[in-house]
Amino acid sequence: MRRGSGAWLLAPALVILLGAFVLPVAMMVPTSVHRYVPLIGITGDLTATYYTRLLTDSYYLEIIGRTLALGLTVTLATLVIGYPVAFFLARTPSRWRNWLTILIVFPLLLNLVVRTFGWIALLAQNGLVNQALRALGLVDSPVKLLFNFPGLLIAMTHIFLPFMVLVLIGAISNIPRDVEDAARVLGASWGSAFWRITLPLSAPGILSGSILVFVLTISALVTPRLLGGPTYQVMSTLIYDEFLQRLNWPAGSAEALLLTIMVLALVYLSGRLARRTGASA
Amino acid sequence: MTSPALTVRRLRKAFGPVVAVDDVSLDAAPGEFLSLLGPSGCGKSTLLRMVAGLVDPDGGQILLADRDITKVAVHRRNLGLVFQSYALFPHMTVFENVAFGLRRRGAAGHELGPRVERILELVRLGPLGSRLPRELSGGQQQRVALARALVTEPGVLLLDEPLSNLDALLRDEMRVELKRLQERLGTTMIFVTHDQAEALILSDRIVVMERGRVEQVGSPEEVYRRPATAFVARFLGRANFLAGTIAESAADRTVVALGGGKLSVLAGPRAGWPPGRPVHVVIRQESIRLEADGAAPGVASGPGDPNRFAATVVFHAFAGQAHHYVIQLSDGRELEVAAPGGAMPLARGARAFVTWGPGDVVLLPADEPAPGATR
Numbered sequence: 001m002r003r004g005s006g007a008w009l010l011a012p013a014l015v016i017l018l019g020a021f022v023l024p025v026a027m028m029v030p031t032s033v034h035r036y037v038p039l040i041g042i043t044g045d046l047t048a049t050y051y052t053r054l055l056t057d058s059y060y061l062e063i064i065g066r067t068l069a070l071g072l073t074v075t076l077a078t079l080v081i082g083y084p085v086a087f088f089l090a091r092t093p094s095r096w097r098n099w100l101t102i103l104i105v106f107p108l109l110l111n112l113v114v115r116t117f118g119w120i121a122l123l124a125q126n127g128l129v130n131q132a133l134r135a136l137g138l139v140d141s142p143v144k145l146l147f148n149f150p151g152l153l154i155a156m157t158h159i160f161l162p163f164m165v166l167v168l169i170g171a172i173s174n175i176p177r178d179v180e181d182a183a184r185v186l187g188a189s190w191g192s193a194f195w196r197i198t199l200p201l202s203a204p205g206i207l208s209g210s211i212l213v214f215v216l217t218i219s220a221l222v223t224p225r226l227l228g229g230p231t232y233q234v235m236s237t238l239i240y241d242e243f244l245q246r247l248n249w250p251a252g253s254a255e256a257l258l259l260t261i262m263v264l265a266l267v268y269l270s271g272r273l274a275r276r277t278g279a280s281a
Numbered sequence: 282m283t284s285p286a287l288t289v290r291r292l293r294k295a296f297g298p299v300v301a302v303d304d305v306s307l308d309a310a311p312g313e314f315l316s317l318l319g320p321s322g323c324g325k326s327t328l329l330r331m332v333a334g335l336v337d338p339d340g341g342q343i344l345l346a347d348r349d350i351t352k353v354a355v356h357r358r359n360l361g362l363v364f365q366s367y368a369l370f371p372h373m374t375v376f377e378n379v380a381f382g383l384r385r386r387g388a389a390g391h392e393l394g395p396r397v398e399r400i401l402e403l404v405r406l407g408p409l410g411s412r413l414p415r416e417l418s419g420g421q422q423q424r425v426a427l428a429r430a431l432v433t434e435p436g437v438l439l440l441d442e443p444l445s446n447l448d449a450l451l452r453d454e455m456r457v458e459l460k461r462l463q464e465r466l467g468t469t470m471i472f473v474t475h476d477q478a479e480a481l482i483l484s485d486r487i488v489v490m491e492r493g494r495v496e497q498v499g500s501p502e503e504v505y506r507r508p509a510t511a512f513v514a515r516f517l518g519r520a521n522f523l524a525g526t527i528a529e530s531a532a533d534r535t536v537v538a539l540g541g542g543k544l545s546v547l548a549g550p551r552a553g554w555p556p557g558r559p560v561h562v563v564i565r566q567e568s569i570r571l572e573a574d575g576a577a578p579g580v581a582s583g584p585g586d587p588n589r590f591a592a593t594v595v596f597h598a599f600a601g602q603a604h605h606y607v608i609q610l611s612d613g614r615e616l617e618v619a620a621p622g623g624a625m626p627l628a629r630g631a632r633a634f635v636t637w638g639p640g641d642v643v644l645l646p647a648d649e650p651a652p653g654a655t656r
Binding site for chain 2: 176178179181182183184185186187188189192193196197200201
């Protein structure tokens with residue numbers, strides 16, 4: 001057999017990546033700098049207007065800010081809810097462990113649209129949540145949970161929680177129990193051992209789980225569209241409307257490129273962060 | 282007599298139907314090096330982890346210098362524990378690893394540095410304080426683990442197979458180092474191992490365990506030369522087991538007729554063992570002297586000596602320190618013999634004589650489970 005680096009094994013993936021990702025994105029670059037005139041289409045005029053308005057117009061800035069805020073809060077929420085679950089599943093000697101893990105993954109097997117409609121039924125003015133809140137006497141008038149930030153936060157936290165939990169289970173299972181036991185014998189209480197040993201050693205998992213959920217959240221389309229309605233926009237719904245409703249491909253391209261750059265920058269920065277801190281684990 | 286550094290009373294632990302530790306009692310004197318020796322699964326590690334507080338006992342008591350710590354939380358026991366895997370904190374430097382226990386005990390900042398430095402000097406890691414564990418060799422990591430456990434001056438240091446992950450050469454080196462460290466610091470150490478050579482070399486006393494029970498407690502010499510059970514005889518060193526019955530029990534000697542009736546073995550006196558009692562005759566490999574037939578007169582033995590048998594060499598191998606032989610006696614039974622490596626080897630098929638002293642013969646009651654069945 002030929003001795004080599006085995007790089008050719010990457011070829012199929014590279015071809016797909018090139019054809020399905022790099023090329024379309026690259027083709028958006030020229031599109032994004034041409035002026036679009038309604039009813040005429042993309043003209044030959046060069047312009048940077050779609051970029052400048054993205055970064056100056058308060059309408060677009062609000063959408064960008066909202067998208068980032070949503071990504072950040074969903075990531076934090078899945079982390080806070082998911083870590084204890086993952087910790088339990090990684091550490092329990094219970095024979096139910098595999099079943100519980102399947103239960104975590106199960107929502108992923110359901111169609112995303114179905115799950116999102118489920119949330120509409122729950123969060124609507126007359127939905128289950130509001131009925132329950134009123135029955136308990138906690139609120140007088142229904143709380144608005146659709147077409148706004150809390151609604152998206154709740155639904156997307158639920159939808160992306162399994163990803164966080166699965167990544168964290170892997171990371172936490174990789175921490176040797178001996179290391180925690182050593183900390184405790186050395187005089188650390190359970191909490192102290194967790195804070196000083198377990199949590200720092202699960203940092204790589206926290207980081208990759210967070211990147212995954214963040215990227216999935218800011219690029220999600222179906223859930224924000226259905227739960228946000230036509231007016232409560234995030235970047236992905238904006239891009240969708242630009243391309244398919246307003247047919248303004250140049251503007252859509254500029255917005256899509258900005259989203260891509262944001263994701264790539266995040267992945268790059270977190271990679272550097274991992275090398276500096278988490279790599280020791 | 283001073284009170285023991287550690288006392289374990291009737292400690293018991295079962296995992297489901299499996300009884301891991303079955304009513305074990307023992308104590309360790311201050312400054313003693315006590316080994317728990319046994320095959321894997323004998324309960325020695327579980328016993329150690331119960332003492333450390335990492336496993337809750339089902340019953341029994343643990344006393345540290347007369348203080349009952351059975352219900353005391355792990356982190357308040359003031360014990361040291363060295364793991365087989367070292368269990369160093371991978372995200373902390375060597376210095377921080379060692380300082381961890383001191384910080385948890387609220388050691389003042391100004392004494393922290395010197396104490397860590399001193400213990401790192403002691404385990405010969407002086408200049409490596411700023412390294413991360415993964416940048417160290419296995420032996421160095423082991424020394425960090427030792428330093429980390431010792432720096433808090435624990436009442437008792439527990440060691441769970443600490444040398445098993447090292448290669449043979451390093452293991453020998455660390456053994457010596459560990460023993461010298463113990464003598465120097467005077468720390469009471471409880472050492473879990475499945476390696477009988479390690480236990481013999483290091484220990485003041487050895488606790489031989491099997492199936493959750495203590496088989497024998499004694500000095501290395503005692504457990505090696507006077508094993509109390511077939512299991513102990515089998516587990517420490519290589520021994521020949523011969524089935525027989527007591528033919529004569531006198532004040533100065535015991536005669537055992539070996540199965541088949543043609544040969545008999547002379548052993549030391551055994552009061553209260555009546556003739557007719559079935560026994561195992563245990564003779565260590567290296568207790569047997571082997572000499573060529575027709576060797577120069579005047580050497581070790583003559584025809585009149587007890588326990589002198591004609592034999593034929595059926596197998597020979599050289600193992601450096603020793604020659605290993607399998608010899609066959611006139612009644613067809615085979616014995617394993619270890620002769621000093623410097624001796625002239627006997628070839629396969631050579632005619633020879635084997636002898637051993639009556640004092641080297643260990644008699645064990647034959648109602649013990651047969652050797653081999655215990656493993």
